Amino acid sequence: MRASDRAYAMLREDIVEWRLPPGTVLGEVEQSQRLGISRTPLREALGRLTADGLAAAHNGRGVVVTPISAETVGALFELRQALECQAASLAANRRDPAVFRGLRTDFDAAAARLDADPEEDPARQGYYALVARLDSAIDAAAANPYLTQALGNVRLHLARVRRLAKDNPARLRETASEHATIAGAIAAGDPSMAAAATAVHLHKSLEHFNTVHQLLIREDLFS
Structure with missing residues (x-):
């Protein structure tokens, strides 16, 4: 499995299971270290999460987990x-x-x-x-x-x-x-x-x- 696919699957599961609740900032440095991958595949994973609607860019803070209202x-x-x-x-x-x-x-x-x-x-x-x-x-x-x-x-x-x-x-x-x-x-x-x-x-x-x-x-x- 490609690093970006693995990161996407892990982040998606963490979001769905509320281990990463709404409003959590998905910082590139922190998440790349946590997942054990470089920042390039992490950016690909974050892009896919954004396309899914599970994450979004927010006020210059990078990417955050989208809210549920x-x-x-x-x-x-x-x-x-x-x-x-x-x-x-x-x-x-x-x-x-x-x-x-x-x-x-x-x-x-x-x-x-x-x-x-x-x-x-x-x-x-x-x-x-x-x-x-x-x-x-x-x-x-x-x-x-x-x-x-x-x-x-x-x-x-x-x-x-x-x-x-x-x-x-x-x-x-x-x-x-x-x-x-x-x-x-x-x-x-x-x-x-x-x-x-x-x-x-x-x-x-x-x-x-x-x-x-x-x-x-x-x-x-x-x-």
Whole structure:
């Protein structure tokens, strides 16, 4: 792997996982030393992060991790609803029913595990991996490479937002049920229900983000 690719992957993961929170200055000297690479490949990596929208030039301070605000998340969800509802609808028309019946069963089981061990990190990690499986199954069933490409960038930003919910077991259990409904509608070959279930899930997710965002602002943990 090229040094710039490695730096990009490491920085992207650090941003998504909040090890580099919004507003963090990505200084060339500091980051090149931390990652063990020269400044030239680091600049390439920072350029790619900027193109992704995860970083941006800021007032002569170099490159910083972009903020997450209610406004930016609202815009993200507007795009997400258009893309994901269409993907779910297409998947319902073109799916392998067995794949999505299995996913529904897995989400039902995941909800039970989160109920039993709401603070258990492996249960959460397994749940996020299951969500990724559903995303991949919908992409494959929808069979539209342009739609899949557009969703890829949206999901990259969504991963940062989603981390705000990981300390809320009740919301995770709700999302497991919502994802089970989406998978079940796709398995049944009902495009209208699949799109509607996706829209409900996205609405509730945005409501949850706005609630958490306001709490963090009041606690002075978020700008």
